[in-house]
Every structure is written in C-alpha cells, then in structure tokens.
Amino acid sequence: MADELHIASVVVQCRPPRLAAVTRALSALPGAVVHATSAEGKAVVTLEAASGHDVTAAVARLQQLDGVLSASLVYQCADTLASMNEEMPDAETRVR
DSSP, X not given: OOXXXXXXXXXXXXXXXXXXXXXXXXXXXXXXXXXXXXXXXXXXXXXXXXXXXXXXXXXXXXXXXTTEEEEEEEXXXXXXXXXXXXXXOOHHHHHO
16 A cells, blocks of 8 residues: 555553653653553553664564563554545445
C-alpha cells in the first residue's frame, strides 16, 4: 500500500523502579505515545509508522530500552492515509 499509516498498540513491562525513566525514553521515540502506566511497571503505548516493517523495528527498539522486560504487540492496523484522513459523519447523520 502506498502512502499508508500503521497504528499499533504495545504493552511494555519494565522494572517498577525504572518506570519513570522508561516512560521518558518511550515518549522520546518518534511516533510513540504513552497513554497509561501502572505502579507495577506496565505502560500502554501506541506507535504510528509508515509500514509494518517500521512498526516491527519500533517494537524491537522498545524491547532494547534499559529496564524494559518485555514489549508485547497487542494490536496493529493499517490503512491508506486518504482513508485515515476521511472525515467521519457525526452521530446524528449515522443514526438516520
């Protein structure tokens, strides 16, 4: 697919004492957003990339961060940029 966007959800497990440092490192990665963390050392992260290969490479980078025990891909979707940028009808329009 040309001009596509891949969005992936990843659960990262790290050593609890390293959570703050890992969260900062995750947030600094291009296309990565940390949405939630827990005191047990878990973080929910989304990744945006141009290809499936780029998502795989990003997950591999997550796994190499100091303090990370695992990074598990939970979900991945891909579509064209044109489809991703389509405006959705509002709720009233869809109900009719």
